[in-house]
Amino acid sequence: xxxxxxxxxxxxxxxxPALIVTGALVVPLQASASSDLPDQTPRQLLEFAASAxxxxxxxxxxxxxxLGLPDLSALGSVAGGAGGSGSSGSGGTGLSSVIxxxxxxxxxxxxxxxxxxxxQVMDHLAERDVIRTADSAWFYSSxxxxxxxxxxxxxxxxxxxxxxxxxGTWTPQVLAEKFLSEADVSxxxxxGEDTTVAGRSAYTxxxxxxxxxxxxxxxxxxxxxxxxxxxxxxxxAGADSPALEVAFSQLTIGAPDAALFDFTPPAGTxxxxxxxxxxxxxxxxxxxxxxxxxxxxxxxxxxxxASGKSAASAAEQPTVIGTGWATIVSVPASAVPAEMLTSxxxxxxxxxxxxxxxxxxxxxxxxxxxxxxxxxxxxxVDALLAAAAGR
Amino acid sequence: MTQPADAELAIETRELTKRFGSQTAVxxxxxxxxxxxxxxxxxxxxxxxxxxxxxxxxLIAPTSGSVRILGRESPADLAGILPRVGALVEGPAFxxxxxxxxxxxxxxxxxxxxxxxxRSARVAAALDRVGLAHAAGKKVHAYSLGMKQRLGLANTxxxxxxxxxxxxxxxxxxxxxxxxxRNLVRSLADEGTTVFVSSHLLAEIEQMCTxxxxxxxxxxxxxxxxxxxxxxxxxxxxxxxxxxGAACAVLATLGLLPEAYVxxxxxxxxxxxxxxxxxxxxxxxxxxxxxxxxxxxxxIQESSLEDRFxxxxxxxxxxxx
Amino acid sequence: xxxxxxxxLGLALLGTEICVLFQRKRTWAMLLxxxxxxxxxxxxxxxxxxxxxxxxxxxxxxxxxxxxxVAVTGLVVAIPLFLPLTVGVVAGDTIxxxxxxxxxRYLLIAPAGRVRLLWVKYVAAAVFCVAATLTVVIAGLLIxxxxxxxxxxxxxxxxxxxxxxxxxxxxxxxxxxxxxxxGLSAIGLFFSTLTDxxxxxxxxxxxxxxxxxxxxxxxxxxxxxxxxxxxxxxxxTDILRQPVSxxxxxxxxxxxxxYILVFGxxxxxxxxxxxxxx
Ligand SMILES: Nc1ncnc2c1ncn2[C@@H]1O[C@H](COP(=O)(O)OP(=O)(O)OP(=O)(O)O)[C@@H](O)[C@H]1O
Ligand SMILES: [Mg+2]
Numbered sequence: 001x002x003x004x005x006x007x008x009x010x011x012x013x014x015x016x017p018a019l020i021v022t023g024a025l026v027v028p029l030q031a032s033a034s035s036d037l038p039d040q041t042p043r044q045l046l047e048f049a050a051s052a053x054x055x056x057x058x059x060x061x062x063x064x065x066x067l068g069l070p071d072l073s074a075l076g077s078v079a080g081g082a083g084g085s086g087s088s089g090s091g092g093t094g095l096s097s098v099i100x101x102x103x104x105x106x107x108x109x110x111x112x113x114x115x116x117x118x119x120q121v122m123d124h125l126a127e128r129d130v131i132r133t134a135d136s137a138w139f140y141s142s143x144x145x146x147x148x149x150x151x152x153x154x155x156x157x158x159x160x161x162x163x164x165x166x167x168g169t170w171t172p173q174v175l176a177e178k179f180l181s182e183a184d185v186s187x188x189x190x191x192g193e194d195t196t197v198a199g200r201s202a203y204t205x206x207x208x209x210x211x212x213x214x215x216x217x218x219x220x221x222x223x224x225x226x227x228x229x230x231x232x233x234x235x236x237a238g239a240d241s242p243a244l245e246v247a248f249s250q251l252t253i254g255a256p257d258a259a260l261f262d263f264t265p266p267a268g269t270x271x272x273x274x275x276x277x278x279x280x281x282x283x284x285x286x287x288x289x290x291x292x293x294x295x296x297x298x299x300x301x302x303x304x305x306a307s308g309k310s311a312a313s314a315a316e317q318p319t320v321i322g323t324g325w326a327t328i329v330s331v332p333a334s335a336v337p338a339e340m341l342t343s344x345x346x347x348x349x350x351x352x353x354x355x356x357x358x359x360x361x362x363x364x365x366x367x368x369x370x371x372x373x374x375x376x377x378x379x380x381v382d383a384l385l386a387a388a389a390g391r
Numbered sequence: 392m393t394q395p396a397d398a399e400l401a402i403e404t405r406e407l408t409k410r411f412g413s414q415t416a417v418x419x420x421x422x423x424x425x426x427x428x429x430x431x432x433x434x435x436x437x438x439x440x441x442x443x444x445x446x447x448x449x450l451i452a453p454t455s456g457s458v459r460i461l462g463r464e465s466p467a468d469l470a471g472i473l474p475r476v477g478a479l480v481e482g483p484a485f486x487x488x489x490x491x492x493x494x495x496x497x498x499x500x501x502x503x504x505x506x507x508x509x510r511s512a513r514v515a516a517a518l519d520r521v522g523l524a525h526a527a528g529k530k531v532h533a534y535s536l537g538m539k540q541r542l543g544l545a546n547t548x549x550x551x552x553x554x555x556x557x558x559x560x561x562x563x564x565x566x567x568x569x570x571x572x573r574n575l576v577r578s579l580a581d582e583g584t585t586v587f588v589s590s591h592l593l594a595e596i597e598q599m600c601t602x603x604x605x606x607x608x609x610x611x612x613x614x615x616x617x618x619x620x621x622x623x624x625x626x627x628x629x630x631x632x633x634x635x636g637a638a639c640a641v642l643a644t645l646g647l648l649p650e651a652y653v654x655x656x657x658x659x660x661x662x663x664x665x666x667x668x669x670x671x672x673x674x675x676x677x678x679x680x681x682x683x684x685x686x687x688x689x690x691i692q693e694s695s696l697e698d699r700f701x702x703x704x705x706x707x708x709x710x711x712x
Numbered sequence: 713x714x715x716x717x718x719x720x721l722g723l724a725l726l727g728t729e730i731c732v733l734f735q736r737k738r739t740w741a742m743l744l745x746x747x748x749x750x751x752x753x754x755x756x757x758x759x760x761x762x763x764x765x766x767x768x769x770x771x772x773x774x775x776x777x778x779x780x781x782v783a784v785t786g787l788v789v790a791i792p793l794f795l796p797l798t799v800g801v802v803a804g805d806t807i808x809x810x811x812x813x814x815x816x817r818y819l820l821i822a823p824a825g826r827v828r829l830l831w832v833k834y835v836a837a838a839v840f841c842v843a844a845t846l847t848v849v850i851a852g853l854l855i856x857x858x859x860x861x862x863x864x865x866x867x868x869x870x871x872x873x874x875x876x877x878x879x880x881x882x883x884x885x886x887x888x889x890x891x892x893x894x895g896l897s898a899i900g901l902f903f904s905t906l907t908d909x910x911x912x913x914x915x916x917x918x919x920x921x922x923x924x925x926x927x928x929x930x931x932x933x934x935x936x937x938x939x940x941x942x943x944x945x946x947x948x949t950d951i952l953r954q955p956v957s958x959x960x961x962x963x964x965x966x967x968x969x970x971y972i973l974v975f976g977x978x979x980x981x982x983x984x985x986x987x988x989x990x
Pocket of ligand 1: 411414415416434435436437438439440441442443591989
């Protein structure tokens with residue numbers, strides 16, 4: 001009798017952890033369980049997404065990377081910290097920022113209201129903010145208490161240029177059609193299982209490369225069933241969890257507090273004023289890049305050839321080999337920044353291969369050849385080595 | 392011995408057993424403590440008294456067997472039992488950083504039946520009853536052993552109780568304190584409270600108890616009223632005389648089995664008086680005088696509880712087990 | 713069962729338990745030590761030149777500009793070790809402390825009831841968590857007021873709020889940190905039911921708090937991180953964002969609630985079957 005009743009007293013101690021574990025396993029399953037939305041064709045879905053018009057929202061975005069990189073957050077923050085206090089300080093040095101983004105996960109809050117936008121990257125015990133209004137943009141970093149201010153020229157009122165086609169207006173239908181016809185060569189576009197993101201039911205659009213030479217297995221985009229807003233993008237490289245994922249974890253449609261866009265740097269902040277390039281500078285740059293563009297076009301068509309004789313004509317310019325998902329970008333030795341090759345992180349991040357060193361992730365590989373050239377692409381290392389050998 | 396009906400028992404255990412690993416501390420004990428009795432619980436050190444008391448109060452779970460207190464099953468109905476029971480288990484224990492009255496108030500607040508309103512009055516009365524009124528505001532770490540023992544007793548008097556379980560209540564008390572405890576126990580018994588006292592001080596038990604039980608090495612070896620326990624013992628006649636041989640002859644004619652001890656000046660003759668061979672004292676004296684035996688002293692020695700205790704638990708000083 | 717009769721919840725016992733807790737010199741010594749953390753920080757900042765941004769504990773560079781940040785810096789410094797230390801002492805002592813001085817048997821035959829005693833002891837430990845956190849916050853605010861200028865508070869997002877707007881945020885931070893310590897208290901309560909030696913239960917609790925933070929710093933174990941009770945300990949800074957991000961508060965409360973349930977159930981199972989031999 002006493003034996004059985006004493007066993008009975010352990011029931012909660014067994015039942016509660018069991019319940020919690022069950023809950024932890026089952027609730028996410030149910031959360032992502034497909035909601036039953038009306039069937040859509042890829043084309044209808046693209047039209048719907050292209051017609052999305054959400055001028056105002058607040059939300060939280062989670063970004064997770066599973067690129068198969070060693071976690072260098074400690075190393076990265078050391079490098080970033082040193083760079084931050086030494087140089088400009090608008091978010092650390094390039095390399096450590098990239099490493100920071102490529103490893104681990106990040107959370108950012110986004111506030112949109114018409115032309116105003118604010119993004120807050122919620123770091124550990126710190127925050128980086130970008131606030132954009134009609135006439136200015138602020139970059140603020142609480143970690144080193146610095147701010148950068150850029151005055152923007154007043155809007156010319158033409159609205160969102162991305163939506164305007166040269167011959168008129170991009171209607172959602174036109175956009176969808178154009179995307180499908182262009183994608184069709186390399187990609188099969190399908191509609192996946194309905195899902196739930198940030199508590200909202202969503203359609204999914206799955207882009208699967210037809211080219212098996214690429215590392216990327218598929219790209220999945222969740223599209224809000226109410227508004228057509230993309231709620232998440234996941235890049236799958238064949239592993240259990242997506243190699244890269246960006247998703248809303250929380251989303252509210254509607255105007256956020258207007259005070260959020262009214263930014264004044266706090267007392268004690270080091271403020272740097274940065275001027276935008278003038279019209280003339282922009283024009284000059286444009287001319288240059290158009291010239292490059294024509295050369296690039298040529299290089300693209302017969303890539304291997306171009307890279308072979310790159311030393312002669314396009315010594316300074318990256319060239320592109322192949323098309324679609326398996327495209328490889330090749331950078332000649334003279335164009336590779338010295339900082340990259342001398343960085344102490346290089347040895348940690350790369351593995352030696354026959355003919356150079358490889359920086360390898362789940363979705364892309366970068367080959368640094370012994371003669372200083374760089375080849376990068378969403379392709380296996382062998383493909384990069386082949387490209388480097390000029391095959 | 393006949394088992395009284397349940398309703399008349401304050402404590403009843405059936406085949407109560409507790410094992411600590413391979414050691415059996417309490418071995419199939421059947422106690423029956425009548426309501427209204429003052430019950431002495433005797434036994435040498437390590438015989439299982441405290442372990443039995445802990446099981447009665449639900450502090451430890453029996454390995455097997457059952458306990459009924461005041462007609463309710465323990466430990467199933469402890470919430471119904473404990474408010475009616477006051478107890479002192481294996482010496483007093485208090486938070487040393489609190490005063491005597493704070494300690495009592497704390498224990499009282501743990502009793503769901505105790506009223507908050509009357510708490511301070513009841514605490515003061517209990518302290519007064521054990522003679523600690525003057526030390527009420529003193530931190531317990533500054534109490535002497537006897538003062539702590541008194542405070543432990545005061546704790547059992549906070550509320551009116553039907554049963555008091557006192558494990559060695561006079562341990563560490565001065566003679567006045569010991570006597571006071573005896574008086575307290577008697578007065579409580581007069582009020583109708585059942586008192587269950589464990590002790591190895593036989594004289595004390597003899598003075599205050601109506602019933603007793605004896606434990607030895609985890610087993611209950613005897614229980615009953617004091618008279619029942621004593622009667623099992625053997626009375627003897629003791630006389631001193633210079634005429635040893637004649638005295639022995641006379642006693643033998645009366646059916647006794649006399650033994651003689653001759654040492655220096657003392658000539659002692661003694662004989663056990665068992666149930667069927669027990670001539671009256673005046674018969675023996677008359678026979679001795681008639682035979683011309685010169686008697687210096689003549690005593691009938693009744694059996695003591697101590698004899699009984701030693702007979703039951705053995706002479707050995709070593710702890711059993 | 714040895715549960716208390718349903719007549720009373722044990723509020724009287726809870727009252728005396730809380731009084732007893734604060735009648736102990738040890739409790740006050742620990743609170744004083746906690747108060748010393750922000751005071752020492754403030755004095756160190758005062759007598760040294762103001763630290764450069766990005767050096768030392770977070771928010772330290774803000775202290776010389778705004779004394780209110782002494783409280784936040786104090787919490788950042790106290791959370792990894794000092795707060796778990798004091799909470800470990802109190803929670804580890806709950807049952808084992810009573811067992812070691814023999815008081816446990818008298819409380820149980822009083823009768824406190826095992827479930828009620830466990831519950832009362834846990835609530836008293838939680839009250840200590842509140843007191844410990846408030847001690848750091850209030851000592852930090854006071855010494856900040858004395859040694860530094862006090863004015864509008866700069867949030868992590870770069871926005872500025874008035875002192876009147878900042879006070880509720882500081883209280884919310886105190887609430888966050890208190891909640892953060894509740895899981896550890898439940899663990900301490902469970903350890904306390906396992907032994908009659910309070911120092912053992914205290915040490916085990918404190919060691920676990922340190923181990924949890926070490927595991928939390930190992931990137932190889934990131935699958936484990938969401939389950940560690942110390943995961944959100946420093947997340948209270950989310951309250952200093954504009955607008956306040958309550959997500960970590962909610963996640964933290966949920967996690968701590970889970971720990972309370974699991975270790976509360978373990979403590980229940982252990983304590984109700986325990987032989988009280990002390
Ligand atoms: N916690 C324990 N673990 C193992 N054995 C124990 C434990 N407590 C008691 N015992 C054993 O149980 C037996 C009975 O102990 P108990 O305390 O009941 O004796 P007692 O009759 O009260 O002795 P005393 O007169 O000295 O108080 C002893 O042999 C003791 O060694
Ligand atoms: Mg004993």
